[in-house]
Amino acid sequence: MAVVRLHLTLIEMAGGKKELIIDAQQPLLLTTLLDRLGVPHEEVGIIVRNRKRDAIDCVIHEEDVVELFPILSGG
């Protein structure tokens, strides 16, 4: 199973979902998951997969931990 966590404004866009446990035995495109959740791709700013920054076209595999954040800028 893979874990996908949504943060900040993405939670509301996904209907209140903060953490998903998903079956990724068949690797899954992140964009496919976002479409299922109803989160527009352009709203996702930072994608961290297994502690490393990844891109919107990344693939989620079993055992992955994925954290999704909206567009953020540092202060």
Add this chain to the structure above:
Amino acid sequence: MSIIIKVNMSTKNITTAENPAYKLLGGRALSARILLDEVPPNCEPLGPKNKLVIAPGLLAGTPITSGSRISCGAKSPMTNGIKEANSGGNIGLFLGRFGIKAVVIEGLPTDDNTYVLRIDKKGSSLLVMNELKQLGTYDTDQKLRATFGKDIGVLCIGPAGENRLKMAAIASSDPNGELKFAARGGLGAVMGSKGVKAVVVEKTLQQPVYHDRQVFMDMVRTIHAEFINDPKIKNVNQKTGTATIVKAVNAMGALPTCNFRYGAIDGVDGLSGETMYETITSRGGEGKVGVSCMNGCLIKCGNIYPDASGKKICSTLQFENIALLGSNLGFTNLDPVAMLNYECDDIGVDAIEAGAVLGVAIDMGMGKWGDLDGCMALMKEIRSNTLLGKVLGHGVQVTGDVLGSRRIPAAKGQSFAGYDPRALKGNGVTYAMSPMGADHTAGNCFGSRGEVNPLATEQQGDLSKSLQYKMCALDSLGFCIFARPPLFKDPSRMSTLVNAFLGTGLSVDQLWEIMGVNAVRTEREFNIGAGLSPANDKLPEYVYAEPLPPTNEVFDISEQECLKAIV
């Protein structure tokens, strides 16, 4: 704006002058120019030849949102190079409205008096106010208001500045009676060396003179509409401010943890912006979110953090303070962070540097991770100016050297900010290559829209360079860098504002050149004259060799790549 006030603390004479050569310069660009023109770069930072330049941004005094920041510049006693630190507050607005381009404090007093520089519509005067000696910044601000009226703008130093500690900051009062800080690089010590405890500016409704007020205001309305209509301002910035990014930085493995030994902390939820918001709103009382530190700022990212009974602990909890005073010291709760934050503010020290200092001290056995009492005891030493307090108060490089640490998170003698360079390598390049030393605001690569992977070994140099001159342009115009999205989206908005204000015809490229590129180059020229050679453009050895869990990255950006970051 054209008036430059010069205050000579050796003679106590105050003169005013205008210099047409400075017409297009404000804030950081102006202080860089004045310092290179008038200060021998190899002078002693706390001696008579250094000057403290207090310069509002070029657009300060106008109603553009988030655009009246105050810039302080001098040769830094911490980096021994040029330094600029800017802050919110209302003094920039008032100086701008009075048409004052800069206040330059020079010389060195031969007496021990504590001076306050007062600026009002009648002019400027120096007053002796020894009753303010060694007072914390909050008491100082209150006493100044009791003396001069509640609506004044104030810059002041705490005991740290008076005691000339290298991490001393300059406080700036905001419209809510809170204090913001021009924190980095020890400018508070320069102010203290000149015997000046505070600068007080009378509130004024006088308006600046515009070349074309109509065009200016039309652009103000355009920019303001974009902020007002952006749901992120209300739903994110006004709730969680800069603390919004805590969990993201942690997820990337770049959050300073236990003296930069790790890049992520278990229990980060307790430090997050979301927890901060829930805590402030549920405790109520004096707690607030959505607070602006400048009149008319639409972003309102500030907050007042209360204790469990609703009484204010500090204002504002920021990402940087949460990182350096929180995860960096092993805390996973915001209450101790807020208490340490308040101590830093009242003593008048840079909270980022103080967090790094405490981190090194604990790492070398002078305390325990996550122990508030131990940390507060060390802060008390700084406030009391004991011998240990002096060591700590001179910043992380001195503290680390005295204690024999080989894990000193600093570049050019100034501590890293809230991003470990091994997991956000672009920031490592900025820390190493910026004339400012390890300063994230000089070129923060966080969140750069995913264009450059934070762990990549390429593209970091160009990214840092581009951000360095763009951030410098914002610092010169007087904009808060949190306001950058609509300004960077269409930079002609900034040139339109400048041209309508000053009657110039600058293109966007010329704006970047004059306000950004040239200013950073001026700073580098000063640094070379100060003896900061390219050999100083580096990070401490341990970050090149010691992997940072959980990414296990090292700072592996080549020298060739780093050189691309020279503006």
